[in-house]
Amino acid sequence: MRKGVYRQRAGQFALTAIATALSWTLLATPAAAQKRTVSSNGQGAASAMIPSNPDDAFRALREAARKNDVARAYAISATLVDYPVPSYVEYFRIKPQLFDASGLARIDAPDDEVRAFLQRYQGEAIADRMRNDWLLVLGKRRDWANFDAQYPQFVLKDDTQVECYALLSRALKGQNVAVEARALLTEPKNYGEGCVDLIGYLYQSRQITRADVAFQARTALEQNYTTLAGRIAATVPDGAVDGDTLATVVKMARNDPAQAAAYLTASSGSLSRDEQGAGWGVVGQFAAKKLLPDAAGYFRRQVELGGNQWLSTETQEWRVRAALRQGDWKLVRLAIESMRPELRTKDPAWTYWLGRSLAEAGRNDEARQQYQAIASGFHFYGQLASEELGQRITLPPRTQVSDAEAMAMRTRPGFQRAKAFYDMDLRFEGNREWNWELRGMSDRELLAAAEYARRISLLDRTVNTADRTQSQHDFSLRFLMPFRDIMQRATDEAGLDMAWAYGIIRQESRFIMNARSSAGAHGLMQVMPATAKYVARKIGMTDFTPSMMSDPNVNILLGTSYMSMVLTDLDSSQTLASAAYNAGPGRPKSWRTSLSRPVEGAIFAETIPFTETRTYVKNVLSNATYYAALMHGHPQSLKARLGTVVPSQVTTTSLP
Known part of the structure; x- marks a missing residue:
């Protein structure tokens, strides 16, 4: 400067x-x-x-x-x-x-x-x-x-660790905090020293049991936090818990679920019924993540034995996903109904799939109650629930703010500091200041802040701020369409759905021109360097250099060209092609081969093994549906966009 x-x-x-x-x-x-x-x-x-x-x-x-x-x-x-x-x-x-x-x-x-x-x-x-x-x-x-x-x-x-210290402080004063601790301690990656200390004290003061400590250690092991698992296990001074049978099952199941299943069967005599159930849940989780057909069978054994209280969050979620892949709607319903209440209500996915399982059982009134609970949400499962209720996807009425309301936002100190940080490309600090200033704003104020962000070209802040409104909305701010002339030309030439292309950009970069991922992806469409070179060569761009990816014309041209290539390579399925854009085209091809029958696109999306890609595909196609409603002015169908994914043989691809 x-x-x-x-x-x-x-x-x-x-x-x-x-x-x-x-x-x-x-x-x-x-x-x-x-x-x-x-x-x-x-x-x-x-x-x-x-x-x-x-x-x-x-x-x-x-x-x-x-x-x-x-x-x-x-x-x-x-x-x-x-x-x-x-x-x-x-x-x-x-x-x-x-x-x-x-x-x-x-x-x-x-x-x-x-x-x-x-x-x-x-x-x-x-x-x-x-x-x-x-x-x-x-x-x-x-x-x-x-x-x-x-x-x-x-x-x-x-900060989970601070919350653990807060519970520890209360426990040291004689309060029983076991229930709150169990609700808090679900993500080992956030534990730090404070949560290990909390677990240790609660065990020593007999607020939790050895089984609780073993469960926490196993949960850390499931997520491959082996050092943390050892530290948690060491909080039990009168006998380590990290060498128990179920810990061995976790270690085995990560690499070979069948081997773990055999070991668990052989060791069942030394385990209680609940422990056996927890063990089969672990085996089922890792089998489901590998998309193995045996996963649902492992989970059925878990349901028969019980032990739901000792299933990690991931195990509970993958129990539903394995049943969805197999088309076992009874197991879908049982798995969701036995989820911990805070988990079941946290994610609208489980409300939607419970509704579907009830409908499959002919319990249509109960199914409608589930759909109605989430249909007003502007997200993937809110859209699907609306369609189950017979309503296509439309846009809410638009609330517009005045110029004076928008420009009044420039005087707010937090926004001033945020802009200074954005000017220095310090986005972490900029986002902290921006989001802090948004606290307590009314919907109208949020829309004014979003419009102000648009006027000063902070397009990611425009989208994220407009996304926060509850009853007053402006979807032209939530779903921005900058560079529309460039996008129109590029998508027309590639024969591509522009709504889908915008859905990709919104998810990839939030319209930050200089966005860079840790893997090296660049610009609006977050194209990887090797992919950019490959696509440029394929479309005859002989003068391409990596520095050109900062030009929105080039970035959008190469990004949409690549989208067209993967779409063609994957049977014109936007579900598969969206997964390919995030994880590479080889992976969705492999995931298809494990299908035993055709499945609706929503089931395929929900059962993608990679968390990032699973979330990505849902968001992209939800985005695209709203973009289509904005562009065309009439109701849209997310279910039609998702389509059906059919099994296929393993095929190779030359696409990067």
Whole structure:
């Protein structure tokens, strides 16, 4: 950024006075930072290679904070005393003092500095982030007086580990929190130190049993968090639980469900009926993920034996999916009805499929009740439920906001900070500030914010903000159609459905032109470099270079050309082709070969083994249905778009 623009931005935020006041704070190195600076090869090493451009220095500070490099963060922050977002400069300076290089909370964090920060920036998004960090420190330190004082002020409450510490604090005061803990502890990837500590204390205080601990360890094993599984198992001091029979079943089933089934059968004499049922559930889960025809049979054995309380979330979900693939509607109904209530109601998928299973049993009135419960939702299963009720997909009435309402949003401090971060391509911080500002907005205010985002070309914020409304809607903002002339030309030339193409872009990039995935996919249509080269060669673009993917004309041309290729290669099925665009064309071909009969597209989509691809296909085709309604102005059918997927023999493909 040019120096003049940097100074102008400082004036725009009206934060110069605060920044000047903070300069004295930044010059006083806290004792903990001084100690760590000395141990990090001295201040000179930490100061080396600090960029002279303030924005570049800020990015370097952000990276130092990410690595929890105390000395470097302090050294860089000292050069940014008049930076226009002083709250983030100070946060990035303090945060490395709260966590070590491996990301674990330190117990010697600078409490006084944190308190001063929270007071100075009270009510801002970054203060809530700092409070989140400090709560992790306080929980690890067992400083329950300060934890209990700070926890009610934590707004987002989106950190599972903090929630575990909150339950631990209550449990230490004599409260029974076992029911709440079981409801919370469902995603091992989010546990951290706090949740392991909670599990250990609840076992020691006899609020949960050895079986509960074993279940948590097995759930971690199912998701391949082996180190975490061992730490959970070690919370039982009077006998490890990680070497039990069911843990062995998990390890076997991941690679060979049939071998695990044989081992479980041979070991059944040492297991209770519930444990046997849980074991068959694990075998069924991994067999279902491999799309093996035996999966439904394993799950039937589980249903006969019981043990539902010891089935992980994934096992419960794949029990339904295996039954759907086999067309066993009775097992579909039993599997959904025996789900834990919080899981069953969390995802509208299970409401829809329960309705379908009831309809298959001739219980049509009960089925209609299920459909009606979700039909108003603007999502994949809401659309399908509407069609089951005899209604095609239409758009809600449009609520338009005035120019004055939209432009009033530019004065909001959170949006100002967000825009500054977006201008620096710091989307994580930009999204944090934007989403924080949206809290508590009415539908009309949300639409005004979405329209403001559209006017300043933050198209992903336009879509995400308009998506939040509950009773007033503007689907022209939810389902933007930028670059329409380019899209029309490209899809006409490829003989492609433009609604489907827009559905792909909305899911891939949210219309962020410079979007890049961790795998290297680029631009609006997130085309992989190798795919771009292949498609360019196929369509005769002899002058193609990777840098051209930043041009929307080229990006859309290559993306739609590739869509056309995979659609042709996959029997003109948008369901299969959408899966191919995300996971590669070889995978949906392989998934088809495991079918024993033709299945409706919705069943095929729900039983895709990859979570990312499964979600992707549903969202793309739901998007495309709404885009078609916008473009053509008449009701649409998602079920028709999904079509039917039929079994096929394994075939090779030359497509990347």
